[in-house]
Amino acid sequence: MTIKKALIDVASIYKFIIEFFKTTFSPPYEGREILNQCFAIGNKSLFLVTFTSFLAGIVFTKQSQPSLASFGAESWLPSLVSQAVVRSLGPLITGLICAGKLGSNMGAELGSMKVTEQIDAMEVSGTRPFSYLVVTRVVASTLMLPLLVIYADGVALMGSFIMVNSFSDSGFQLYINEVSTSITYLDVFSSMIKAALFGFAIGIISCYSGYNSDNGTIGVGKAANIAVVASMTFIFIIDLIMLQFLNLVR
Amino acid sequence: MVTLTTNHTTGVPSSLTKVVEIKNLKKSFNDRVVLNNVNLDLYERENLAVLGRSGSGKSVLIKCMVGLLRADEGDIQVLGYDVSSLSAKKLIELRLQVGFSFQGSALYDSMTVRQNLEFPLKRNLGIYDRDQLDEIVMTSLKEVGLERAIDQRPDELSGGMKKRIGIARTLILKPKIMLYDEPTSGLDPQTSEEINELILQVRDQYHTASIIITHDVSCARQVSDRVVALIDGESKLEGTFEELEAANDSNLKHFFNY
Numbered sequence A: 001m002t003i004k005k006a007l008i009d010v011a012s013i014y015k016f017i018i019e020f021f022k023t024t025f026s027p028p029y030e031g032r033e034i035l036n037q038c039f040a041i042g043n044k045s046l047f048l049v050t051f052t053s054f055l056a057g058i059v060f061t062k063q064s065q066p067s068l069a070s071f072g073a074e075s076w077l078p079s080l081v082s083q084a085v086v087r088s089l090g091p092l093i094t095g096l097i098c099a100g101k102l103g104s105n106m107g108a109e110l111g112s113m114k115v116t117e118q119i120d121a122m123e124v125s126g127t128r129p130f131s132y133l134v135v136t137r138v139v140a141s142t143l144m145l146p147l148l149v150i151y152a153d154g155v156a157l158m159g160s161f162i163m164v165n166s167f168s169d170s171g172f173q174l175y176i177n178e179v180s181t182s183i184t185y186l187d188v189f190s191s192m193i194k195a196a197l198f199g200f201a202i203g204i205i206s207c208y209s210g211y212n213s214d215n216g217t218i219g220v221g222k223a224a225n226i227a228v229v230a231s232m233t234f235i236f237i238i239d240l241i242m243l244q245f246l247n248l249v250r
Numbered sequence B: 001m002v003t004l005t006t007n008h009t010t011g012v013p014s015s016l017t018k019v020v021e022i023k024n025l026k027k028s029f030n031d032r033v034v035l036n037n038v039n040l041d042l043y044e045r046e047n048l049a050v051l052g053r054s055g056s057g058k059s060v061l062i063k064c065m066v067g068l069l070r071a072d073e074g075d076i077q078v079l080g081y082d083v084s085s086l087s088a089k090k091l092i093e094l095r096l097q098v099g100f101s102f103q104g105s106a107l108y109d110s111m112t113v114r115q116n117l118e119f120p121l122k123r124n125l126g127i128y129d130r131d132q133l134d135e136i137v138m139t140s141l142k143e144v145g146l147e148r149a150i151d152q153r154p155d156e157l158s159g160g161m162k163k164r165i166g167i168a169r170t171l172i173l174k175p176k177i178m179l180y181d182e183p184t185s186g187l188d189p190q191t192s193e194e195i196n197e198l199i200l201q202v203r204d205q206y207h208t209a210s211i212i213i214t215h216d217v218s219c220a221r222q223v224s225d226r227v228v229a230l231i232d233g234e235s236k237l238e239g240t241f242e243e244l245e246a247a248n249d250s251n252l253k254h255f256f257n258y
């Protein structure tokens, strides 16, 4: 019975994704509302992303310093940190923060619209709610996550510089030079792709759980909860798959 | 089905055309049969009340009529469209001609009243001109007597006001058919009375045909030209309110105090 239910779920998520692509690439397009959603996403997550990535930069640098120092390789600190930040830390932190913040938000918002029949009301007035509510959010989070990741990388590297600077008095210019020589275009490009996949996963999963919630207010809570947990899980899965893939390419 | 009147002379001249025709409608959820053989006709310019206890499948019935739910069996014709076999495009075409007033009003709670009313105008009619939007919205609010609420948010409105705004939002597209889901539920008698009057006013002013789903007998009495009772998933008795009241049918004893 549960296997049957799981299969039905998989099938309906699959249909949801197909519907997403069909609706996204057929007119009328939702440019204006996508822009609104991008703005809302930036607004909601910017503070948390800044705060967490700054701290992560500081903490990671401080923790790596002793082990590098014990090999006498302290001067590699900037290049170690920058690779870690760009390849892994920046996308992961941004992804998890957004899964928590945006996932719960989309799940609860769409969930409450569903249970109070607002989505049905859009449906019966012919206003294409899937396009207005789902496509806009998924596209916006797919576009915004890469931007947020670039920003988070920058902030984390600033945090890291503060630490590096406190260990040795190397200047900012030198630090930047070391950072930029140790990260490649492939690093940056692949982390953008990864971030876009994170954004897509967060958007699709959270919208799906909200859009299909039922059972009144309990259903709304459940939708928000599933949105966050499933998004976070998928972020780790995508991270792993991308890592394997990049190891083949590098 | 017991038809209490031999023809539709009860407030419905027979020259008027059918706008809705439902035959042998069946709908179940999992193994639970909710609608089992519903037959129903709606004529131009009439108010038809569908009377049934809560949980009797009234909402399911009107949701099947606009394709929000899919009927298991039976035939649903609305304005000449066969609802169960419509393409997505045709379905939208039909929905633009059918107004649906939800039980909980279903106002978009992230938008003001103004934005709620503008939403269908922008997205369906492609009207973005500020002056034109303002004019249509104001006219529509005037009709439901709520111009003052234009910049309020749904959570600042009373239940009766929400109902009116919800009705205004569907009327703004000038539908040919209105479907009201429990228009008076949760309202005090005074407010219910006002909503009933609004429903009558809509029929007279917009020449709509309406189905009013309700378990509220006084609502059915006040707004209906004709009543159908929905009992155990079947449309059982049909006639004017007075005829049903006089029929002394055991199925109706929860509604009328026999």
Ligand SMILES: Nc1ncnc2c1ncn2[C@@H]1O[C@H](COP(=O)(O)OP(=O)(O)O)[C@@H](O)[C@H]1O
Pocket (backbone or CB within 6 Å): B029, B034, B052, B053, B054, B055, B056, B057, B058, B059, B060, B061
């Ligand atoms: N989407 C649904 N899924 C499962 N059961 C439903 C659904 N919609 C309605 N039902 C069931 O159908 C029955 C009739 O519901 P409804 O039409 O809402 O009654 P009412 O006459 O009060 O409007 C109820 O028992 C309800 O549980």
Ligand SMILES: [Mg+2]
Pocket (backbone or CB within 6 Å): B058, B059, B060, B103, B181, B182
């Ligand atoms: Mg109902």
